[in-house]
Amino acid sequence: MLIAEECGQxxxxxxxxxxxxxxxxxxxxxxxxxxxxxxxxxxxLIWAAETQALAREHHIIELAVDDVNPRARALYERLGYRPVGPYVDMVRYIDDEGNRVCRDEPGVLLRRHLK
Ligand SMILES: CC(C)(COP(=O)(O)OP(=O)(O)OC[C@H]1O[C@@H](n2cnc3c(N)ncnc32)[C@H](O)[C@@H]1OP(=O)(O)O)[C@@H](O)C(=O)NCCC(=O)NCCS
Structure with missing residues (x-):
């Protein structure tokens, strides 16, 4: 896990x-x-992840981003991540009212080859 901290926060x-x-x-x-x-x-955070990946001799990072999140996708693409195919995110959690939430979010798989 990578944590970004500023002034202890x-x-x-x-x-x-x-x-x-x-x-x-x-x-x-x-x-x-x-x-x-x-x-x-x-x-x-993404740069730190890339540094960690290279330190462990992983030269490819993949991630998924939901179609409903175009701003995040723009950030990843600006940093060199490229779409390689569709990806369905299986969202499963229990909400604040205790309801079980189950839905599939369509998205895209992004990949970057690190140097
Ligand atoms: C996506 C996210 C991690 C980006 O973090 P950030 O610290 O705002 O990113 P940066 O400041 O380094 O870069 C900003 C870029 O992030 C993207 N972005 C995505 N959501 C954003 C938001 N709510 N506010 C500002 N920028 C956002 C934009 O492309 C923006 O670029 P721009 O300034 O040219 O528009 C952050 O917005 C977030 O936590 N969003 C909610 C969780 C999420 O969607 N995570 C991604 C799951 S795949």
């Missing part, structure tokens, strides 16, 4: 998983505190 986090995919590191759960978005924290 957590501003964002991401998870880089080396076991999810066979030939790529899997980046997921990238999120930045809403009050601190648009200031480069997300970009810093």
């Amino acid at each position: 957590v501003r964002g986090k991401a998870v880089l998983d080396f076991k999810q995919r066979r030939d790529a590191a899997w980046l997921w759960l990238v999120s930045v505190d809403p009050a601190h978005r648009g200031k480069g924290v997300g970009t810093a």
Whole structure:
């Protein structure tokens, strides 16, 4: 797990998983505190993930982004991630009222080859 901190406060986090995919590191759960978005924290988290991947000799990072999230997709594409196919995100969680939420979010699989 990658944590972005400023003055001892957590501003964002991401998870880089080396076991999810066979030939790529899997980046997921990238999120930045809403009050601190648009200031480069997300970009810093992605760069940190790339550094960690290379340190473990993984030269490919993959991630999925939902179609309902075009701004996040724009960020990834600006950083060199390219679409390689469709991806369906199986969203499963229990909401604040205790309801089980189950839905499939269509999206895209993005990949970047690291140098
Ligand atoms: C996507 C996210 C991680 C980007 O983090 P960030 O710290 O705002 O990113 P940066 O400041 O490095 O870059 C900003 C870019 O992020 C993208 N972005 C996505 N959502 C954004 C938001 N709500 N506010 C600002 N930028 C956003 C835009 O492409 C923006 O580029 P622009 O300034 O040219 O429009 C953040 O908006 C977030 O936590 N969103 C909610 C969770 C989410 O959607 N995660 C991605 C799952 S695949």
